[in-house]
Amino acid sequence: MSSFVLPPVISLSLREKLAQLIFVRIGSNLPPVRVVEQDEERVARLLNDCPIGGLLLFNGGQGCRGALDRLQSRSRIPLLVASDIERGVGQQVKGFTLFPHAMAFDRLGAKAESAVADFGHTLAAEARQAGIHITFGPVADVNTNPQNPIIATRAFSESPDRAASLTRAFVTAAEQAGLGTTAKHFPGHGDTHQDSHDSLPTVERSAAELRSCELVPFQSAIDAGCSLVMTAHVSYPALDPSGLPATLSPTILQTLLRHEMGFRGIICSDSLLMAGVRDRFANEPEMALATLSAGVDLLLDLHEPAQVVDFLCQCVARGELAAERVEEAFARVWVLKQRILSNTFATVGNEGGGASPAITSADSQSLADRIAHDALEIHTSRPAALPFNRSRSLAAILLKPFETAIDPPEQPLAAALREQFRYVDYVQLGPKSNSADYATALQVACRAEQVVVAMIVRPAAWHAFGLRIEQQAFVETVLRQRPETVLVSLGVPYALRNFASAATTVCSYSDVPCSQRAVAGLLSGGTANR
Numbered sequence: 395m396s397s398f399v400l401p402p403v404i405s406l407s408l409r410e411k412l413a414q415l416i417f418v419r420i421g422s423n424l425p426p427v428r429v430v431e432q433d434e435e436r437v438a439r440l441l442n443d444c445p446i447g448g449l450l451l452f453n454g455g456q457g458c459r460g461a462l463d464r465l466q467s468r469s470r471i472p473l474l475v476a477s478d479i480e481r482g483v484g485q486q487v488k489g490f491t492l493f494p495h496a497m498a499f500d501r502l503g504a505k506a507e508s509a510v511a512d513f514g515h516t517l518a519a520e521a522r523q524a525g526i527h528i529t530f531g532p533v534a535d536v537n538t539n540p541q542n543p544i545i546a547t548r549a550f551s552e553s554p555d556r557a558a559s560l561t562r563a564f565v566t567a568a569e570q571a572g573l574g575t576t577a578k579h580f581p582g583h584g585d586t587h588q589d590s591h592d593s594l595p596t597v598e599r600s601a602a603e604l605r606s607c608e609l610v611p612f613q614s615a616i617d618a619g620c621s622l623v624m625t626a627h628v629s630y631p632a633l634d635p636s637g638l639p640a641t642l643s644p645t646i647l648q649t650l651l652r653h654e655m656g657f658r659g660i661i662c663s664d665s666l667l668m669a670g671v672r673d674r675f676a677n678e679p680e681m682a683l684a685t686l687s688a689g690v691d692l693l694l695d696l697h698e699p700a701q702v703v704d705f706l707c708q709c710v711a712r713g714e715l716a717a718e719r720v721e722e723a724f725a726r727v728w729v730l731k732q733r734i735l736s737n738t739f740a741t742v743g744n745e746g747g748g749a750s751p752a753i754t755s756a757d758s759q760s761l762a763d764r765i766a767h768d769a770l771e772i773h774t775s776r777p778a779a780l781p782f783n784r785s786r787s788l789a790a791i792l793l794k795p796f797e798t799a800i801d802p803p804e805q806p807l808a809a810a811l812r813e814q815f816r817y818v819d820y821v822q823l824g825p826k827s828n829s830a831d832y833a834t835a836l837q838v839a840c841r842a843e844q845v846v847v848a849m850i851v852r853p854a855a856w857h858a859f860g861l862r863i864e865q866q867a868f869v870e871t872v873l874r875q876r877p878e879t880v881l882v883s884l885g886v887p888y889a890l891r892n893f894a895s896a897a898t899t900v901c902s903y904s905d906v907p908c909s910q911r912a913v914a915g916l917l918s919g920g921t922a923n924r
Contacts, residue, residue, distance in 0.1 A: 398472035398735035403728065408717075410471070411724040412706045414447035415692055416699045417476060417662075420465075421453040421486075427799045429455035430487075434465060441469050444700040447692070447727055448474035451526060453800065454487035462525035472735050476528035476574075480548060481906060482513075482762065483520040490520050491758035494904035495547035495852065496533055497886075498769035499560060501903060507563040509765055510550075514567030516758050521573050527734045528574035530624060532564045534611040535584035540888040543860075545584050547852050547885055547903055554607045558614035565618040572737050574730065577615035578624035579664060580651060581640060582608025586628060594629060594639060594670045601632040613655055621730055622660045623651060625690060627670025638688075641671050647689035660726045662692035679705035683715060691723035759908070766912040767920070771887070771901045779878050779898045781919040782844045787817040788917075789842030791835050791872070793849040793865045794824040806907040807848060807884075810914035823865065832868050839872050845879040846917060847872055850905045852885035860889065869893055882913055 406414075420437050421430035430451060440446065449465070451458075466473055477486045484492035493513060499506050517529060536557045537549035550560040565575045581604060586595035599608070612623065625641040634645040641663050651657050663685055666672060675681040682693055682702045696702055709715035772780065782788060790811050794801075808820040819842060821835040839845045847869055851860055861869070872879055873895050881896040883889045884905035890896070900916065902909040912920070 398466070400728070400731060400735065401471060406471075408710060408720070409703055409707050410445050411720060412703045413445045413699065414471065414727050415686065415720075415723050416444075416446050416696055416702065417448040417450050417474070417692060417694050418446055418699055419450040419452055419695055420461075421451060421458075423453045423798065423800050425799050427453065429453050429458070431455050431457045431461045434461040437465055438468055440699065441465065444703055445469065445471050446473070446699055447471075447731075448476060448528075450695060451475055451477040451486055454524065456488060458487050459523070459525045466525075472731065474528060474574075474731060474734065475526050476530060476576075477521075477526050478530045479517065479521065479526065480529070480531040480533060481904075482517060482758075483524050483526065487524045487526075490524060491516070491755065491762050492906045492908065493517075493762045494766050494769060494902075494906055494909050495885075496550045496560075497537070497547040498765060498903040498909070500551045500556060501769040501771060502765065505768070506560060509761075509768075510560050510563040511567040512761055513765070514564045514573075515571050516761055518568050518571030518573035520758060526573075528576065528622065529568065530576045530578060532561050532575065532577060532615070533579070534561045534577040534615050535579060535582050536607055536611060537584045538607065539585045539587055540886070541587045542584060543587070545586075549584055550611075554610040557611040561611040562614045562618045565615050565620045569619050569621065572734070574621035574734055575615070576622040576624050576662065577612050577620045579626035579628070580612055580623050581626065581630060581633065581646060582612070583626045583628055584608065594627065594673070596629040596631065596637075599630075599632060604630065604632060609655070616655055616657045616659075620659065621734075622662050622692070623657055624662050624664055627664055627668050639670055641690060642674075642684055642688045644688050652689070660691045660730055661689055663690045663694050665695035666693060667695045667697065678702060682706065683709055686723065687715060687719065691726050762906075762908045763912070766902070766904065766906070766908040767915070769903050769909070770912055770916055770920075771903075772916070773890075773899045774897065776897050779880050780917060782815070782846075782880075782917050784815050784918050786843040787819065788815045788844045788846065789839045790818060790820045791839060791845075791847045791868075792820070792822045793847065793861060793868070794822065795850065795860060795862050795865065797824050797826075805850075805905075805910060807910040807914060810911045811917070814914050814918035823868070825862065827864075829864075832864060835868065836871060836875075839876055839879070845872065845876045846882060847879055848882040848884055848910075848913065849889060850884045851889035852905055861892075866892065880917065884910060884913070 420433045422428050479485050482493040483490035533548045535545045535549045536554050551557040568575050585597050627639045629637050634643045640646045679702050811818045819838045880898045882900045887901040890899045
């Protein structure tokens, strides 16, 4: 077992210090899709030209850990590797565990804090095996707007106090286990009805309302010792009348977050590829200057880092960027590198990603399965339709409002139901389905002895939130013709409110595979919260 060795600070040039304030992505879940291993050589070439501070990991394959180790060996300054692993390392790296969305934990009642802490410890162990040092989580937003298209099930709760307690439990557990945590999206993205990936949302709440709701979980995360706080590309007129998004607001980042709330760690931006900030600038270097000047220490997801670093060096020389601001930001990033990379936790495991001595993959999956099962919620307004008879024919219709580039051709629910029932007719209706597909699905529902309609209603970047118009109409038609149909939301519970005539509804609060398997188990005779 060895630890990374950082070079002496005195040996670093201004250009190298500025480069340390930039993380770039490796791998992509968006078209053109590429796994980490396919992106290795591109990043290696970049390291020769620009000594970036770290990597943003997306879509890791089986050789992900080996690719990261090779890049570490090629980098003169050790890299921090961060990833969007809100739902477990399996969210980004194949072969690791995928957990339910954060909202599912809230359903566990008195057991929620303990489950969140177990998740934090497990996440840290699997992250170490994968070569990841920082999680961009927890989502500390309070999901107060049911129409929120990008937070929703990613948030722990609609209650600020409940969100704060679960945020604290996660940060404490993960940080103690050696994983850097990131409270996001400051000062709160939960009351928006727009997605900052493709627009600039505005939160119209008063300062008093923001302090009593949105800021509560963030203060909890800070007090628990989170390493980073991620900014929101969202405008808060009550906090900054200029209308600037928080990412560009010195008032929000310095006066509020630093001075009033006492945060001493790294302020990082949300992705700077997102429209909420990028669309305000003519070019990326100008955007980076404004973001760094506002008080952001770590710039995430830049497209041309070398060009940005050269521009920022020129800005320092011209007096447009204070050298003190660069030194301040660099010092925070360097302290985190020293703490995380010198920690023996950071090097547990081998190049192939061997199992941690403390937690095995079976332990991790068992925990995820238990959380998924315990989060299930069932509502029945008349004699229960559940459990279904496993020997009778079952029509299962799954509605997908959108598709991503890495979605499997068939959702896990199909295989899970086939394991539980003798006769299953499964139909999946997505954004490309036509009227003939819907007509076929209705015929399937009408001829089966038992019917379940499941809908995936959860947030995803750059995608519309909620059922499509034709899917909404399809559910209403099925409920009229087969009123005993069981309706399942693999996501937010609010999606079920549009169907008051449904006799039995189930909510899993997540669409991850273990949640879909839990639903199949419930339909065939398992139990759930009521």
